Every structure is written in C-alpha cells, then in structure tokens.
Amino acid sequence: MATVIIPALLRKFTDGIDRVDVAGGTIREVVRNLGTRFPGIIDQLIEHDELKPSVAVSIDGEMATGGVLERVGEDSEVHFIPAIGGGT
Amino acid sequence: MAEATTNGKYKVIGTRPIRHDGADKVTGRAKYGADYTFPGMLHGKVLRSPHAHAIIKSINFDKALKLPGVKAIVTSKDLPSVANKLEQAGEMAINPHHLSMNILAHDRVLYDGHAIAAVAAINGHIAEEAVRLIEVEYEVLPPVMTVDVAMKPGATILHKDLRNQEDGDKQTNVAQHYQFKRGDVAAGFKAADYVVEREFKTAMVHQGYIEPHNAVGIYSSDGTATIYCSTQGAFEVRSFSAQVLGMPVGKIRVVPAEIGGGFGGKTTVYLEPLSVLLSKKTGAPVKLVMSRAEVLRASGPTSGSQIKVKMGATKDGKLVAAEIWMAYEAGAFPGSPVGAGAMCIITPYKVENFLIDAYDVVVNRPKTAAYRAPGATNAAFASETVIDELAEKCGIDPIDFRIKNGVKEGDAQTVGPPFKRIGFIQTCEAIKNSPHYKSKLTGKNRGRGVASGFWFNAGMNSSATVNIHADGTASVVTGSPDIGGSRASMAMITAEVLGLSANDVRPVTADTDSIGHTDVTGGSRVTFATGMAVYEAAQDAVKQMIERASKVWEKKPDEVEFRDGKFFAKGNGVPPMSIKDLAPRFSRTGGPITGRASVNGRGVGPGFATTCVDVEVDPETGKVQILRCTIAQDAGKAIHPSYVEGQMQGGTAQGLGWGLNEEYFYDEKGILRNVGLLDYRMPTCLDLPMIETCVVEEANPGHPLGVRGVGEVSIVPPPAALANAIYRAVGVRMLETPMSPPKVLKAVLKHGGSAQHSAAAD
Numbered sequence: 001m002a003t004v005i006i007p008a009l010l011r012k013f014t015d016g017i018d019r020v021d022v023a024g025g026t027i028r029e030v031v032r033n034l035g036t037r038f039p040g041i042i043d044q045l046i047e048h049d050e051l052k053p054s055v056a057v058s059i060d061g062e063m064a065t066g067g068v069l070e071r072v073g074e075d076s077e078v079h080f081i082p083a084i085g086g087g088t
Numbered sequence: 089m090a091e092a093t094t095n096g097k098y099k100v101i102g103t104r105p106i107r108h109d110g111a112d113k114v115t116g117r118a119k120y121g122a123d124y125t126f127p128g129m130l131h132g133k134v135l136r137s138p139h140a141h142a143i144i145k146s147i148n149f150d151k152a153l154k155l156p157g158v159k160a161i162v163t164s165k166d167l168p169s170v171a172n173k174l175e176q177a178g179e180m181a182i183n184p185h186h187l188s189m190n191i192l193a194h195d196r197v198l199y200d201g202h203a204i205a206a207v208a209a210i211n212g213h214i215a216e217e218a219v220r221l222i223e224v225e226y227e228v229l230p231p232v233m234t235v236d237v238a239m240k241p242g243a244t245i246l247h248k249d250l251r252n253q254e255d256g257d258k259q260t261n262v263a264q265h266y267q268f269k270r271g272d273v274a275a276g277f278k279a280a281d282y283v284v285e286r287e288f289k290t291a292m293v294h295q296g297y298i299e300p301h302n303a304v305g306i307y308s309s310d311g312t313a314t315i316y317c318s319t320q321g322a323f324e325v326r327s328f329s330a331q332v333l334g335m336p337v338g339k340i341r342v343v344p345a346e347i348g349g350g351f352g353g354k355t356t357v358y359l360e361p362l363s364v365l366l367s368k369k370t371g372a373p374v375k376l377v378m379s380r381a382e383v384l385r386a387s388g389p390t391s392g393s394q395i396k397v398k399m400g401a402t403k404d405g406k407l408v409a410a411e412i413w414m415a416y417e418a419g420a421f422p423g424s425p426v427g428a429g430a431m432c433i434i435t436p437y438k439v440e441n442f443l444i445d446a447y448d449v450v451v452n453r454p455k456t457a458a459y460r461a462p463g464a465t466n467a468a469f470a471s472e473t474v475i476d477e478l479a480e481k482c483g484i485d486p487i488d489f490r491i492k493n494g495v496k497e498g499d500a501q502t503v504g505p506p507f508k509r510i511g512f513i514q515t516c517e518a519i520k521n522s523p524h525y526k527s528k529l530t531g532k533n534r535g536r537g538v539a540s541g542f543w544f545n546a547g548m549n550s551s552a553t554v555n556i557h558a559d560g561t562a563s564v565v566t567g568s569p570d571i572g573g574s575r576a577s578m579a580m581i582t583a584e585v586l587g588l589s590a591n592d593v594r595p596v597t598a599d600t601d602s603i604g605h606t607d608v609t610g611g612s613r614v615t616f617a618t619g620m621a622v623y624e625a626a627q628d629a630v631k632q633m634i635e636r637a638s639k640v641w642e643k644k645p646d647e648v649e650f651r652d653g654k655f656f657a658k659g660n661g662v663p664p665m666s667i668k669d670l671a672p673r674f675s676r677t678g679g680p681i682t683g684r685a686s687v688n689g690r691g692v693g694p695g696f697a698t699t700c701v702d703v704e705v706d707p708e709t710g711k712v713q714i715l716r717c718t719i720a721q722d723a724g725k726a727i728h729p730s731y732v733e734g735q736m737q738g739g740t741a742q743g744l745g746w747g748l749n750e751e752y753f754y755d756e757k758g759i760l761r762n763v764g765l766l767d768y769r770m771p772t773c774l775d776l777p778m779i780e781t782c783v784v785e786e787a788n789p790g791h792p793l794g795v796r797g798v799g800e801v802s803i804v805p806p807p808a809a810l811a812n813a814i815y816r817a818v819g820v821r822m823l824e825t826p827m828s829p830p831k832v833l834k835a836v837l838k839h840g841g842s843a844q845h846s847a848a849a850d
Contacts, residue, residue, distance in 0.1 A: 005504050008269040009253070053174045053181030058505040062790075063547065065688045079504040082266055082427045083181060084462075084544065 002076040013041040028068035056083040100583045104730045105590040107576045121302035121318035121345040122377045130159055132366050132376035133215035135205040135222050137197035140231035140452040140758025152221035157214035160369040163205045164192040168334035184331040186421040190455050191332055191361050198420035199454050200759045201385025208366040208374045231452040231758030235394050235415040238449045246450045263422030264448040266430050268502055276409025276441030280400025282481040288470040289824040291751035292392035295459050296770045299348025300378040305363025313364045314341045320350040320569055321608030325360050326600050332361045343599040344569040352458030353388055355608050381763040388457020391416035391424040395470040405482040407493045410434050410442040419455035424448045425463030433467035435502045435542040436512055437493045452758050460739055461543040461800035472539035472808030486538050487520045511722030511786030512696035518720035518782040519698045533705045535816025540698040541804025545797040546611025547689030551604030552621035554582055554629045554683040560668030563594040567606025568618045573731030577615050578622050580727055585626035587653020604686045612797030617689030623792050629683025636677040691790015697721040699805035703813040710833030720782035724796030732798050737779040739802025745771040747807030749826050
C-alpha cells in the first residue's frame with residue numbers, strides 16, 4: 001500500500017495522524033480510500049473528480065502532473081501539498 | 089562568436105553564439121507591443137481611483153462621451169458576471185471574479201490606481217481628456233495598508249464575502265492559512281544551545297520592467313478577437329481574457345510581441361480584456377499603453393511582509409528547531425506568494441523540528457503578481473539573517489555552517505518529499521573557493537555577508553515544432569515568449585540534436601493559434617520544459633529523416649544511423665549524407681519534415697544559489713556602497729553560459745535593489761507617493777559592481793540535457809547577504825528592507841553612534 005503523508009492542516013480530519021497507508025493504484029483511488037477511513041478529507045482535496053486547483057501532489061519525490069489519474073505504486077510515498085500560489 | 093565547448097559531449101551546447109534576435113533589438117527593428125498600429129486604430133486610457141479604499145456610489149460619463157473624438161467608454165457593467173471561486177485557467181489557477189474586479193472595479197475601489205472605466209478615442213490626448221471628464225462619486229473608507237492592521241480583530245474588511253478555511257462564516261482579511269510541521273518543536277528548542285528569535289519586515293517592491301504594459305485588441309464581427317501585447321504567457325492572456333470576457337478560449341488569438349522585461353509581472357492581464365471590450369464596442373482596433381505611474385500604481389508588485397523567525401542550534405552548529413510566522417500582503421485580492429515563501433524559508437537546511445504558519449492577507453494595495461521566485465526573497469531575508477547569527481554564536485564560518493546543515497540528495501524538503509540530485513552544497517563550496525571569498529576585506533566600516541536561497545522551478549506544458557528547410561537549415565517554433573535569451577537556447581538545443589550550427593536554426597515565438605499550448609514563461613521553466621519539447625521535436629525530425637534516408641538508400645530504417653549531423657548507411661560503403669543533401673529529396677520521399685513534441689514537464693530540478701557581498705557603510709549617512717558581489721548558482725546544465733550568467737547577474741541586481749533602496753511608499757491615506765523611477769529607486773550601473781558568477785552544473789537527472797532552469801533563484805539571497813554584510817561592517821542587524829540610508833543611519837545611531845568597525849579585525 002502507498003504511504004500518504006497528511007498535510008498539517010488536514011490532520012484534523014485524521015485524528016492527528018500524519019501518515020497513513022492507503023490502498024489504490026491511482027490518486028483517485030487513494031483519495032477515495034482515504035476518504036472512506038477519514039470522512040471529510042475528500043472535499044479538501046478533490047472537486048469535480050479532479051484535484052482542487054489549490055492542491056498539488058508529489059509521488060515518490062516527483063511532482064505529479066496527471067491529477068487524479070496519476071499512477072501510484074505499491075510502495076509509493078504520496079504528499080499532498082499546496083499548489084504554489086502567487087504565480088510563477 | 090561561437091567558442092569551443094568545455095564539455096566534450098556537446099558541440100553547440102555550452103558555447104556562446106550571438107543571440108538570434110540581437111540585431112533587430114539593437115537596431116530598433118524589433119516590434120514591441122506599443123509599436124503595433126492598425127488602420128482606424130483608436131487609443132484607450134483608463135480612469136483610476138484616487139482613493140485607496142472607497143465605495144463607488146455613481147459613475148457619470150455623459151460629459152466624457154460628448155467630447156468630440158470619444159468613441160466608447162466601458163465600466164464594470166460591460167463585464168459579464170463570472171464565478172467567484174478558484175478555477176483552473178490553463179496550468180494556473182485564478183479566481184475569475186477577483187480578476188474581473190481588478191480589471192475594472194465593481195462596486196468599490198480597493199487601491200490607489202484601481203481601474204474604474206476605460207475610454208477609446210481617436211487619439212490619446214482626447215482619451216485622456218475624456219477620462220478627466222468622468223465624474224465618480226465615492227464614499228471614502230479607511231485604508232488597510234499593512235498585514236498587522238488587516239489581521240487585527242475588528243479591522244476594516246475589504247471583501248464582505250471573503251472567508252478562510254478556519255474562521256467559518258466570519259468576515260476576514262485573511263484569505264488563506266498554510267501550515268507546515270515536522271517533528272517536536274518544543275523538544276528541538278530544548279536541545280538547542282543557542283536560540284535566535286527575530287522579527288522582520290520587507291517592503292512591497294515592483295519588478296521594475298522597463299517596458300510598460302500594453303495591448304492592442306481587435307474584435308471582429310465574427311465574434312473572434314486578436315490581442316497583440318507584451319506578455320510572458322500568450323496562452324495565459326488568452327485563458328484569463330476569455331474568463332473575464334465570457335468568451336470561448338478558441339475565439340481569442342493572442343500574439344506575443346517582443347517583451348521589454350517581465351520578471352513575473354507580465355503573467356496576468358490588465359489592459360488586454362479592456363482592449364477587446366473597447367474594440368467590440370467601437371468596431372475598431374484599440375490600443376492601450378500604461379504610463380510609468382500606472383505601472384507602479386496598478387500593475388502587480390510583490391508582497392511586503394512581516395516574518396518572525398525563531399531558530400535553534402546546538403553549539404557544534406547543528407540546526408535543531410525552527411518556529412516561523414509569516415504574513416504577506418496579497419494586495420487587494422487574495423493570492424500572495426506566502427505559501428511558496430513558507431515552502432522555501434528553511435528548505436536549504438536539514439531541520440528535524442519545525443512549525444511554519446503562513447497567512448495570505450488582503451490589504452488596500454495593488455493585487456500582487458509574481459516576481460522572480462515569488463515569496464522566497466522575503467523569506468530568505470528573515471531566515472538567512474537568523475542563520476548568520478546562529479553561525480556567529482556557534483563560532484562557525486557562515487559558509488561552513490550552511491555546508492554543515494545543507495540539504496543533499498535524499499533529504500526531505502519542507503513540504504515532505506525527498507530531494508533528488510541537487511547542488512546546494514556545491515553553491516556554498518563554489519563561494520568558499522571563489523577568489524572573492526578567499527580575498528581579505530580590509531578597511532573601516534566594511535563587511536562581508538553571505539546568504540543562500542532556494543526555489544522550486546517549474547515544469548508545466550510546452551510545445552515545439554522543428555521544421556527542416558529545403559537547404560538543410562531549420563526553424564524551431566515554440567510558444568514561449570523570450571524574456572531572457574531563451575530563443576538562443578532553443579536554437580542551440582535544436583542545432584545540437586540535428587548536428588547543425590546555432591546560426592543554421594531560426595528560433596520563432598508563435599501566437600496561440602500557431603503552436604500547441606505552452607504555459608507561461610516563468611518559474612524558470614522555459615529552458616527546462618520548452619527545451620525538453622524542442623529536444624524531443626528535433627529527435628522526432630531526426631527519426632523521420634532516418635526513414636527518408638533509408639528510402640533513398642533502399643534500406644530499412646534500422647540500417648541507417650544519424651550522428652554528427654550526417655546519415656550513415658550500415659555496411660555498404662555508401663558516402664554519408666548530410667541533412668543538406670537529404671533535404672531536397674523530402675518531397676520525393678514523403679513530403680516536408682516537421683518534428684513535433686508536446687510535453688508536460690516532469691523531472692523538475694530545483695534551484696539553489698549562494699551569494700557573497702562586500703559593502704562599505706557610511707556611518708554618517710547610512711549609505712551602503714556595494715564593493716564586490718559574487719553569486720554561485722546551480723544551473724544543472726548551462727545551455728548558453730552567457731545567458732545563464734546574465735540571469736544570475738540580473739536576479740542579483742534586482743535582489744540588491746530590493747535590499748537597499750526599493751519600496752512602495754504610501755501616505756497615511758494609502759496614496760502611493762513614489763510613482764516614477766526617480767523616486768522608486770532601482771539600482772543603476774553606478775550603484776553596482778560587476779557581479780561575478782560561478783555557474784555550478786549539477787545535472788538534473790529529470791532532463792535529457794541536465795537543465796534545471798536559472799531565471800529566479802538568484803534574486804533570493806541578496807537582501808539577506810547585504811544585511812549580514814552590514815552587520816559585519818557596523819555591528820547592527822538590519823531587520824527591515826529596504827536598508828536605505830535613513831534606516832541604516834537610524835540603526836547605527838541606536839547602536840551607539842558612528843561605529844568604526846574594521847573589517848580586517850573581524
């Protein structure tokens with residue numbers, strides 16, 4: 001299972017847990033399974049079946065560009081992080 | 089002239105050919121946005137708010153409309169209602185409602201210079217006169233100019249509908265709270281032998297691009313529009329304008345003109361939607377060009393900020409804890425770069441225990457836009473000053489302290505994921521080994537400071553086509569406006585793959601209908617991502633040409649090799665064929681050769697820089713003279729070393745100006761008082777020494793040529809390096825930018841009068 005690192009401000013949805021093992025072959029499945037265990041977190045990450053514009057995801061140290069369709073490996077480490085604000 | 093590359097692997101990459109656009113630029117032939125003119129073209133001017141914060145009670149433009157020569161006037165009533173939520177627009181996220189309110193104020197003005205109405209007339213003088221005739225009735229409100237005032241309970245609220253994720257339905261000026269946390273901060277500080285806690289302020293500053301914003305809009309009776317403008321991102325202008333105007337993206341074509349500087353400030357829209365709106369209303373092309381005062385009052389500077397940093401280290405120099413609070417001015421609408429600042433502030437260092445709270449705060453100032461490594465310079469001014477102080481307490485050389493604590497491959501970033509191959513330590517070592525750092529600085533009131541900086545760099549989408557011409561030369565077409573010499577780099581990458589010279593490749597920047605989607609020239613991404621697309625497009629052209637050569641030789645494609653610009657048939661002794669030999673046979677072997685590629689740039693390699701600066705402080709006046717400055721930066725691979733060095737020097741110059749003199753100066757009513765370049769004091773050549781450069785090349789494993797991107801991180805260290813140098817010169821820690829003569833003098837006097845520090849004695 002992939003290890004998901006929970007951002008600090010979303011730990012209120014996970015009883016303070018900062019990392020959790022979650023099954024799923026894609027970000028969509030990972031978030032869905034995360035939401036099953038921690039209701040409320042899905043709305044913080046997903047909107048209209050896509051990552052919210054304010055959310056970015058890193059898988060195994062690489063910024064993922066495929067949104068919810070991004071593949072997640074069995075031993076992947078997944079970080080949800082703020083999309084860089086203020087433009088580039 | 090091209091010179092031999094120092095890297096034997098390449099023939100073109102690493103050389104320094106003259107830029108392809110150079111002749112047109114130095115002879116004045118290059119066409120900038122304001123140079124465009126069309127038959128029947130009208131000229132537009134914008135009415136701007138004289139108040140920082142006011143309700144618009146009424147707008148009466150009857151008199152203005154009656155002025156002979158005036159053709160149309162638009163206000164926010166001419167704009168469609170759009171969604172008030174963050175939406176994806178291309179690769180960037182925007183709130184269309186906020187963007188619309190910034191283009192033309194809706195029911196209230198939120199900063200001095202906020203656009204209220206726009207006029208189109210037969211010439212600029214009449215348009216200006218018409219602007220003066222528009223009557224606006226205001227109810228003036230108290231201005232909220234700084235984050236501390238904006239965050240106070242009971243503060244005047246800018247947006248009645250603004251809410252954040254933590255305060256429920258409470259009205260607020262805090263648009264967003266970010267938090268990053270790791271380890272046990274209390275335990276970390278308990279383990280520390282030294283703790284330094286400081287509060288910092290940085291002033292709002294402008295990018296200072298020389299060319300003002302401009303746009304020509306042409307709305308056609310078939311419902312399409314064309315915009316000619318100075319922009320870092322033609323596709324962003326298209327999507328943002330479509331959002332604001334309620335037009336389909338496909339109905340708008342954006343033609344990027346030559347650009348006279350942007351540095352992040354030309355990644356959004358101001359005049360572009362207005363030009364289309366006025367053109368639609370008049371049936372004629374409409375051109376708008378900002379004055380310098382309009383640029384300063386009403387484009388997008390970067391945030392002023394307040395930052396508190398507390399850091400602890402053991403006496404052997406190991407950083408063990410950090411606690412940071414930071415609040416950035418977003419300007420009139422949410423979206424400061426505070427999130428990015430928070431994600432950069434201690435990223436160069438391994439810190440096991442930290443808590444970072446960051447707040448995006450709206451104030452009655454212009455909506456901020458990107459500025460080179462947005463958010464990171466403010467952050468580094470604070471953290472790198474504290475790092476310097478900790479190094480001093482530990483009795484460790486400040487460069488050695490950074491090397492001891494610096495991140496390497498495998499170390500976690502502030503946001504969590506581990507770094508891949510990076511070159512931070514190498515930038516520190518390059519400075520340590522530089523002639524500058526090894527030199528002895530002598531003389532009174534002189535000091536040397538160092539600081540480091542981090543920036544993510546970006547990937548995003550890019551497209552490229554490579555066309556092989558009948559004479560065997562090529563053109564490379566991209567959608568990346570060239571703001572820093574990228575055309576030369578694109579030509580060089582194409583030439584490297586095709587085995588041509590850089591001069592045999594003509595680089596072209598195309599409009600939004602002539603190339604696949606290409607995101608903004610920003611985030612240090614063009615040489616990385618567009619370069620990747622160009623590399624792949626050139627490879628695609630080579631693949632196609634191998635097939636053609638195999639046809640000519642009646643061989644299978646895998647029996648043909650391409651190397652050093654020539655095709656070789658395996659095994660039959662046939663003389664090799666150059667692209668020039670093959671090109672005339674394209675039409676008989678299948679038609680023209682066009683290589684294509686579109687990429688969503690993965691494998692981004694972050695950037696690090698370390699800067700060393702020597703200063704002399706006049707303790708009688710507070711003036712800081714920069715004596716010497718050296719920057720070391722990891723480029724990954726320098727495609728055109730001169731332009732890499734140019735980026736390093738340019739960013740450093742801007743960082744030095746930010747540190748020493750630049751600031752938005754508002755009066756108590758929130759009116760900007762320094763609206764010209766005489767009073768908004770950017771550095772000139774008389775203020776700066778020749779900036780020395782050390783290009784570190786720690787190849788980015790995520791790019792076929794090792795490129796990281798170099799456009800931004802150089803701006804991050806200079807203000808902190810200056811503060812640290814001033815400390816060593818006169819013994820005062822400067823905690824506020826700009827470190828201008830009055831502020832330095834005040835600090836020196838507070839410290840005990842005319843300090844007479846001897847650098848040699850330190």
